[in-house]
Amino acid sequence: MGRGRGHAAAPDEAAFANPVWLTFHRGHLTRFLAECLEEMDLTVLRGRMARLRETVRAVPVDHYLFDATADPAVFRQDILLGEIDQIVEARTISRAHYYISRLKAGAERVQCGDVNDINLLRWKEYDEVLTDSLWLLKRRDTSGAHLGWYWGNFVPQIPHQLLLRYTKQGDWVVDPFVGSGTTLIECRRLGRNGLGVELDAEVAARARQIVAEEPNPHDVVSDIVEGDSAAVDFSASLIARGVDAAQLVILHPPYHDIIRFSDDPRGLSNAASVQEFLEMLGQIVERTALVLEEDRYLALVIGDKYLRGEWVPLGFYAMQQVLQRGFRLKSIVVKNFEKTRAKRQQQALWRYRALVGGFYVFKHEYIFIFRRCSGE
Numbered sequence: 001m002g003r004g005r006g007h008a009a010a011p012d013e014a015a016f017a018n019p020v021w022l023t024f025h026r027g028h029l030t031r032f033l034a035e036c037l038e039e040m041d042l043t044v045l046r047g048r049m050a051r052l053r054e055t056v057r058a059v060p061v062d063h064y065l066f067d068a069t070a071d072p073a074v075f076r077q078d079i080l081l082g083e084i085d086q087i088v089e090a091r092t093i094s095r096a097h098y099y100i101s102r103l104k105a106g107a108e109r110v111q112c113g114d115v116n117d118i119n120l121l122r123w124k125e126y127d128e129v130l131t132d133s134l135w136l137l138k139r140r141d142t143s144g145a146h147l148g149w150y151w152g153n154f155v156p157q158i159p160h161q162l163l164l165r166y167t168k169q170g171d172w173v174v175d176p177f178v179g180s181g182t183t184l185i186e187c188r189r190l191g192r193n194g195l196g197v198e199l200d201a202e203v204a205a206r207a208r209q210i211v212a213e214e215p216n217p218h219d220v221v222s223d224i225v226e227g228d229s230a231a232v233d234f235s236a237s238l239i240a241r242g243v244d245a246a247q248l249v250i251l252h253p254p255y256h257d258i259i260r261f262s263d264d265p266r267g268l269s270n271a272a273s274v275q276e277f278l279e280m281l282g283q284i285v286e287r288t289a290l291v292l293e294e295d296r297y298l299a300l301v302i303g304d305k306y307l308r309g310e311w312v313p314l315g316f317y318a319m320q321q322v323l324q325r326g327f328r329l330k331s332i333v334v335k336n337f338e339k340t341r342a343k344r345q346q347q348a349l350w351r352y353r354a355l356v357g358g359f360y361v362f363k364h365e366y367i368f369i370f371r372r373c374s375g376e
Helices: 026-038 042-058 077-089 093-108 120-125 157-166 182-190 201-213 234-239 274-289 314-323 347-357
Strands: 021-025 072-076 172-175 193-198 222-226 246-251 292-302 305-307 310-312 327-336 364-372
Touching (some): 021 026, 026 072, 042 093, 077 093, 077 120, 157 182, 182 222, 193 201, 201 222, 246 274, 274 292, 314 364
Antiparallel strands (some): 021 072, 292 364
16 A cells, blocks of 8 residues: 555655555545534534544554545554544644645645655654754664775665655666665665765675665665766766756765775875865765755764874865855754774774763764755
8 A cells, every 4th residue: 555645655664564555535535624624613623623533543554434445545543543633633624624625635646846755745754754953873874785884885775865855766876975875775775876985895795786676666766876976977977867057965974094995095095194085975966966956965974083093074174165165054864873893893092092081982973964056
C-alpha cells in the first residue's frame, strides 16, 4: 500500500515503530468532511467526528475504509487520530471547522516545496525527517549494500536526510568524494540519480560493484567516474547522461591528513598544509558549483583536527571556502560519532591522552548546508 502523500516511499521502521497506514476512498472522505463543514451545531459535529475516530481506531492494519478500491487517500493512523481528537476537543465551531478544513485539504491535494517531495499539508507524517541542528545517531546504518569496508566512509543517515530535504525523485546528485558509494546507495533507495567521482581506481571499482548490488526500484542512474574532482568536467559528465545540471552536491572530503587515503599527491589527505588542503577543496567547490542549479543546495560534511596540540577548526575554515564561492549558509548541523575505525578499542587510551594533554576527544562533526542563490 502506498503512502498517499505525494507518492513517496514507505517510511523506514528505524524512524518510527511500525506505523499503521489506512486507505480511504478519497471522494467519500472529502464529501464526509465537506458535510461536517456545513454542520453548525458543535455537539452534533463532535459526535460525528467521535464516531469516525472509533472507526479509525478499531480498523485492522491495511484495511480499506469507505470502499477505497479507487482514488485512494492514505493516512497514518496515529496522526489521523490526533487530527480527529483536535476536532472533537475544539471549543468553538469555528475552530472545529478550521481543523476539518486542514484535514480535508490534506486528503484532497499535495503541496510540496520547491526542492523536495515533502507534502506540507501532511507534514506531521514526516517524523523520519530531522529538522533539529543536533543529530544523535546511535549507530551506522548497515542494511543492504551499506558495508563498513572503507576507511573513512560516513554514516548513510547523513545523505539519506539530505536527499529527503533537498531533492525530489528523479533529481541529480553529485558527490565529488564518493568513496565507498554511500551517497549513491541512498540515491538508489530514494529514487535520485547519482554521479560520483573517486580518485583511487581500486576504491572506485569496488564501489561500483557494491552500489550495483543495491536494488534499484526507481531505475535511476548510479555512475562513478574515476578521476580527480579538481579536474573532472562535471558539466560534460552530466550532459553525457542527458542532463545539464545537478540539484544537490554532497561533499564529504578527507579531514585533511587525519586519514591518509592514498599516496596520490592529488588527494586532499596528502595536502602539505591546512592552507593547501583548503585551496584544493576550494577548487573542487568551484567545479561543482558550475553544475549546481541556482537556488539549490550544497552540503559539506567535515570535522576538525588537532595539530601539534592545537585545535584546528578545519570545518569552519572549509565553510569559508564555500562562502567565498557564491553560496549562502543556511544551517550548521552537529552530528555525534561514537566510534571510528582509527579509535576503535582505544577509548581508554584517548581518554588518558585527553586528561594528560588538556584537550577534549572529538565526538562530533559538522554538516554545513549552503544554498546557491540566483545571480551569485
